[in-house]
Amino acid sequence: xxxxxxxxxxxxxxxxxxxxxxxxxxxxxxxxxxxxxxxxxxxxxxxxxxxxxxxxxxxxxxxxxxxxxxxxxxxxxxxxxxxxxxxxxxxxxxxxxxxxxxxxxxxxxxxxxxxxxxxxxxxxxxxxxxxxxxxxxxxxxxxxxxxxxxxxxxxxxxxxxxxxxxxxxxxxxxxxxxxxxxxxxxxxxxxxxxxxxxxxxxxxxxxxxxxxxxxxxxxxxxxxxxxxxxxxxxxxxxxxxxxxxxxxxxxxxxxxxxxxxxxxxxxxxxxxxxxxxxxxxxxxxxxxxxxxxxxxxxxxxxxxxxxxxxxxxxxxxxxxxxxxxxxxxx
Numbered sequence: 001x002x003x004x005x006x007x008x009x010x011x012x013x014x015x016x017x018x019x020x021x022x023x024x025x026x027x028x029x030x031x032x033x034x035x036x037x038x039x040x041x042x043x044x045x046x047x048x049x050x051x052x053x054x055x056x057x058x059x060x061x062x063x064x065x066x067x068x069x070x071x072x073x074x075x076x077x078x079x080x081x082x083x084x085x086x087x088x089x090x091x092x093x094x095x096x097x098x099x100x101x102x103x104x105x106x107x108x109x110x111x112x113x114x115x116x117x118x119x120x121x122x123x124x125x126x127x128x129x130x131x132x133x134x135x136x137x138x139x140x141x142x143x144x145x146x147x148x149x150x151x152x153x154x155x156x157x158x159x160x161x162x163x164x165x166x167x168x169x170x171x172x173x174x175x176x177x178x179x180x181x182x183x184x185x186x187x188x189x190x191x192x193x194x195x196x197x198x199x200x201x202x203x204x205x206x207x208x209x210x211x212x213x214x215x216x217x218x219x220x221x222x223x224x225x226x227x228x229x230x231x232x233x234x235x236x237x238x239x240x241x242x243x244x245x246x247x248x249x250x251x252x253x254x255x256x257x258x259x260x261x262x263x264x265x266x267x268x269x270x271x272x273x274x275x276x277x278x279x280x281x282x283x284x285x286x287x288x289x290x291x292x293x294x295x296x297x298x299x300x301x302x303x304x305x306x307x308x309x310x311x312x313x314x315x316x317x318x319x320x321x322x323x324x325x326x327x328x329x330x
Contacts, residue, residue: 006144025112032090038064045259052065062078067213076098077096078095082106093107121180171299173299174293175224180289186319196210221233233253233254248278264301267306268304271303
């Protein structure tokens with residue numbers, strides 16, 4: 001993997017974006033053109049992306065809608081595929097629906113493989129030199145680097161080798177609590193910003209930020225702060241939402257900008273899955289009680305498994321106290 005290269009030459013109508021991925025071209029192509037995987041990287045970490053249409057063929061159309069995670073502003077993008085050579089090239093228009101003149105471009109993406117690595121080169125052609133130069137002073141460059149970093153993370157996860165047949169089976173983390181609160185209140189504690197901020201994190205930690213987008217394909221960004229002021233950020237990306245009975249999401253560690261990072265970069269021990277699949281079940285019990293069970297899948301070593309279990313037990317104790325306190329107050 002290399003850093004993203006952005007080439008802007010004076011007096012030209014185009015700019016060039018280049019990134020090399022440590023993966024074969026067919027895998028990079030599949031990640032780039034799969035509407036299921038596109039929301040995991042397109043638009044960068046400040047936005048959630050919804051794919052309304054993505055018909056990758058000559059004459060096909062695409063439409064993506066991004067939502068800003070902080071202020072909820074939506075931006076819609078669309079285009080038409082003018083040429084598609086599977087595994088090699090895509091030529092498509094790019095248009096911001098809310099934009100005026102200067103917001104229509106033609107992008108040519110090429111995928112070139114060499115020695116098992118793939119260089120993706122995107123040539124973005126604007127309608128004039130002035131249009132292109134008008135884009136350059138914006139935060140476009142940081143957004144491009146953010147999105148391509150996230151694309152690289154998705155490609156790396158997809159290309160990770162399978163465990164050998166003789167390897168030990170993955171380890172799960174499972175913890176349950178019977179909560180003295182009705183089902184809907186426990187569900188709200190996991191899905192509403194105020195609820196999550198009240199308890200997320202092990203003993204002694206606080207939760208200064210919880211930006212929640214609880215829907216299939218949506219991502220929540222949650223931050224926990226240690227007693228000495230160190231922040232640890234997570235992204236929860238949802239694959240199943242059955243309110244108020246079940247939540248399935250993948251937890252990823254990220255930095256303050258939302259860029260996904262490997263847990264080992266944060267000083268955590270190896271053996272933590274990337275991402276960490278979570279399954280939460282909420283069961284209504286008699287007398288207004290709720291049984292909550294949290295399962296984390298895929299740990300490959302007992303050290304991080306036991307560490308995560310201890311942290312989860314403490315975190316759930318805080319949730320129980322928080323919900324019970326809310327019930328007493330309300």
